[in-house]
Amino acid sequence: SAFVGNLIGEDHVNYVLMYNMLTGIRIGVSRCQAKMKRPLTPEDFTAKHKYSFDIVGNELTPSARYDFKFKDYAPWVFRELREDYFHLDPADYLLSLTAKYILSELGSPGKSGSFFYFSRDYRFIIKTIHHAEHKYLRSILKDYHAHIKNNPHTLMSRFYGLHRVKLPRGRKIHFVIMNNLFPPHRDIHETYDLKGSAVGREYPEEKAKVNPKATLKDLNWFHRGRMFELGPEKRALFGEQLRRDRDFLCHIGVMDYSLLIGIHNMERGNKDNIREGQLSVFQPNVNTAMRRKPSSIKGGSEAAAMRKAVRRSDPKALTSAVAELPTSDSADRRHFLFYQDEGGLRATDEANDAMDIIYYLGVIDILTPYNTTKKLEHLWRSLTEKDRHMVSCVPPDEYGERFLAFLISFFRDADVTKRPRMELKTK
Ligand code: ATP
Ligand code: CA
Ligand code: CA
Known part of the structure; x- marks a missing residue:
């Protein structure tokens, strides 16, 4: 989170x-x-x-x-x-x-x-x-x-x-x-970093139990039976934008990027952080302070709090007023189709009606060109791995192809028999 x-x-x-x-x-x-x-x-x-x-x-x-x-x-x-x-x-x-x-x-x-x-x-x-x-x-x-x-x-x-x-x-x-894909005002209950590859793409489930904030990977997504809960309208729009972005990333020759997904469950709400008190020892009260005074840092008072914070030179004097976070999504997000429901993308059913899940997602880590190092890694791995298409380092076209095919196979209307073979590789 x-x-x-x-x-x-x-x-x-x-x-x-x-x-x-x-x-x-x-x-x-x-x-x-x-x-x-x-x-x-x-x-x-x-x-x-x-x-x-x-x-x-x-x-x-x-x-x-x-x-x-x-x-x-x-x-x-x-x-x-x-x-x-x-x-x-x-x-x-x-x-x-x-x-x-x-x-x-x-x-x-x-x-x-x-x-x-x-x-x-x-x-x-x-x-x-x-x-x-x-x-x-x-x-x-x-x-x-x-x-x-x-x-x-x-x-x-x-x-x-x-x-x-x-x-x-x-x-x-x-x-x-x-x-930052994740919002200041909504707890993220589950995080996934998906690449469409199976090799090394599993966060140990035993560790996930004690560390619910861990970033999970492709195999966790699959084993936990996650899907993109999107009705026909959002599915079409989301699929189309993913395809366009994928085409661009292939065109510029990068690989190793992923779809980062934060899932907010609206029924669970924002309670977890207070109960678990999971903030670091250095500033244990950032999140709880925000929850306690939810409306006190909007508009002008936010700027005032900022100025006060800047003037203050002793970091130990950080008070809850300074540490408070915005309580709503930022205005820029309203312009973007996939970030306009509370800063994210709200799940919908097959009648396109809203469900109680908000996805915060985006394609990250997009600056890794398929250079010589990666090519060598690919060559080496292709000799040692049974199925070289499963490793995460493959040429950009193949990477993009697999990335999109994997994601789309978790749309509700997907033909699961066409799902990439990674699911067979599970233990
Ligand atoms: P590697 O190359 O080993 O994957 P990296 O240092 O390039 O690592 P990223 O893959 O960009 O790092 O990001 C690592 C993690 O940081 C992500 O899994 C996610 O948890 C968090 N993160 C990265 N970018 C964002 C973002 N835009 N919004 C929210 N969280 C992010
Ligand atoms: Ca990465
Ligand atoms: Ca990287």
């Missing part, structure tokens, strides 16, 4: 990095934002703007607490994406991302070593990415921009910015800012 994480205060190991990231974003974004909007030029896609921060400050950058360098990539492109296609309010964006002390860290949930940070309102995720992923995103930015423009309802990750921080001793950290 989105609520698992540690708040980052001055005593946190990644505090300086976090401070530098947020300071860079604030200066970079507001500098671009201060100019008159203009149509994009081809150069905008390759542009990079450099900033050098130090304690003294200069005419370009105000003084900062640490020395570091910051690069803002294709700022005009991301500005257009944010404003025209992702429907973000520029002031909101900056406000959410620049409140120091109140970001939280999910740590490094994947195998890749990337770190994830949430903005204080849980709307945005900062993901550190590898240099190769960074270069790759820059190389496909034009295609990505075009796909977003033509697919306002895309299920793919919405990238809001691409940046780099360079620390004095030379360490370079690349990161993207993207949408």
Whole structure:
């Protein structure tokens, strides 16, 4: 669930990095934002703007607490994406991302070593990415921009910015800012990360029993008998958008992406977090504080709480007022077909009437090109695995084919006899 994480205060190991990231974003974004909007030029896609921060400050950058360098990539492109296609309010964006002390860290949930940070309102995720992923995103930015423009309802990750921080001793950290699929105001009762592959795609069920917040995988989805509970209308729309996004991902030659699904059961509601008290030891009261005062942080008072939070320099002084989370979905989501029911996609029956389940879903981790390393892995695996089509690393076309076939086979109207063979591979 989105609520698992540690708040980052001055005593946190990644505090300086976090401070530098947020300071860079604030200066970079507001500098671009201060100019008159203009149509994009081809150069905008390759542009990079450099900033050098130090304690003294200069005419370009105000003084900062640490020395570091910051690069803002294709700022005009991301500005257009944010404003025209992702429907973000520029002031909101900056406000959410620049409140120091109140970001939280999910740590490094994947195998890749990337770190994830949430903005204080849980709307945005900062993901550190590898240099190769960074270069790759820059190389496909034009295609990505075009796909977003033509697919306002895309299920793919919405990238809001691409940046780099360079620390004095030379360490370079690349990161993207993207949408958090999971909402701040609804518990996620089950999470799945589906790739359409069977190999290594099972989270041990015994472990899942003691760790209900774990991200489950393809075989868990199958064994638990999960389906996409969508009536004819939503099924058609969802299937069509998945197909379009899949086509795009094949076209740009990536693989290893997945459909992340959070399931909220409306009958179960939001009780679990309070009862289980599952927040980290560092900030045990974030979630319960929010539940106790559900209406106190809307509109203007939210901004006021933010300002108060920013002014406050002692992280230990974080109070429930600061830690409170929004109690409804953010306005931008209403523009998107698959995020407009309480920020997600509500299940429907065969008469297209609403059911008591909300899906929060999207295609994530879309920056892994099928490069030489992956090809080698594929070759090696194909010699050792009985059915090479079952391994997760296959060429992009095959990956996309299998990904979509797997997902669609869990639609209610699917012909299960045509389900990919993975189900036979179960123990
Ligand atoms: P790997 O390459 O090993 O899969 P990674 O570091 O690239 O790992 P991702 O696959 O992008 O990481 O994400 C890991 C987990 O982080 C996901 O399974 C999910 O739990 C969470 N996560 C990632 N992106 C989002 C998002 N946009 N919204 C909500 N949660 C997310
Ligand atoms: Ca992944
Ligand atoms: Ca990855």
